[in-house]
Amino acid sequence: MNVGVVGVGHIGKLHARVYSELAAASAGLTRLAAVYDADPANAQAVAAQYGAHAAATLEEFASLVDAATVATPTPTHFPIASGLLAKGKHLLVEKPITENTADARALSELAHARGCVLQVGHIERFNPAFGALESLLTRPKFIEAHRLSPYPQRSTEIGVVLDLMIHDLEIILHLVRSPLASVDAVGVPVLSRGEDIANARLRFADGCVANVTASRISPEKMRKIRVFQEDGYLSLDYQNQSGEIYRRGPGGIAREAVEIEKDEPMKRELQSFLECARGGLQPKVGGAQAAAALEVAVEITRLIAGA
Secondary structure, eight states: OEEEEEOOSHHHHHHHHHHHHHHHTTTTSOEEEEEEOSSHHHHHHHHHHHTOEEOSSHHHHHHHOSEEEEOSOGGGHHHHHHHHHHTTOEEEEESSSOSSHHHHHHHHHHHHHHTOOEEEEOGGGGSHHHHHHHHHOSOOSEEEEEEEOOOOSSSTTSOHIIIIIHHHHHHHHHHHOSOEEEEEEEEEOSSSSSOSEEEEEEEETTSOEEEEEEESSOSSOEEEEEEEETTEEEEEETTTTEEEEEEEETTEEEEEEOOOOOOOHHHHHHHHHHHHHHHTOOOSSBHHHHHHHHHHHHHHHHHHHHO
């Protein structure tokens, strides 16, 4: 399978690196065939580093690949992804899938019509810490998520909700699996036109409540989630791939470490994408799941803008 990357900035270059590593380990099953970037010099440099061809146009790029990552700025996701899907290419589109839910659903419908895999880059679903969480989950009652980072100097065309919080929104929707009853949100811009720090409170029909905080103006990095359920609570650190579970016992609250086999989430994500593309399988986060998370994120940004 010939794979490629459209947009080899910070994130796209990471995809190119992982694809090249997967290709080296695949005994010829996978090849990083091409990259494309609006900056030809950048495309040439990344192509030379990872042994790929720097395509001069998107049309040339499409002729060289069977599957691709789209890692361009969010406003360009829909036109680029729709063009590649129309040519029958399997795609992994970085999150958020698009700027609005109508475009997200249109991409899902196009992928289905063309028989293509459409995966969206919600990478935490491939974090070993998340796998540990799922295996211990019963019925969530309260969820608390924090995602903090220093100012990124990229992805500033969107606010922190679409940039960072959307990771946790997709995970929470996946864990709770109950209709969303209400949303409250606050947020403020600090260094960007859009919000740089935000908090949202989600209430679900089954009674679960999720409190979600995201900031891209923090001096520290943090990606943590706590899930409270009837028999105790789980505390996980995505960044360090570590966790603890607290259970009620005869002598009080007992704490034990969660066993997690550490691995690179992006490697697992791209391996899964290639397996889905080869076998026509449904990805963990397809267009429908990404569109659902985007719908909640857009509502949160609307509430913040109207506050």
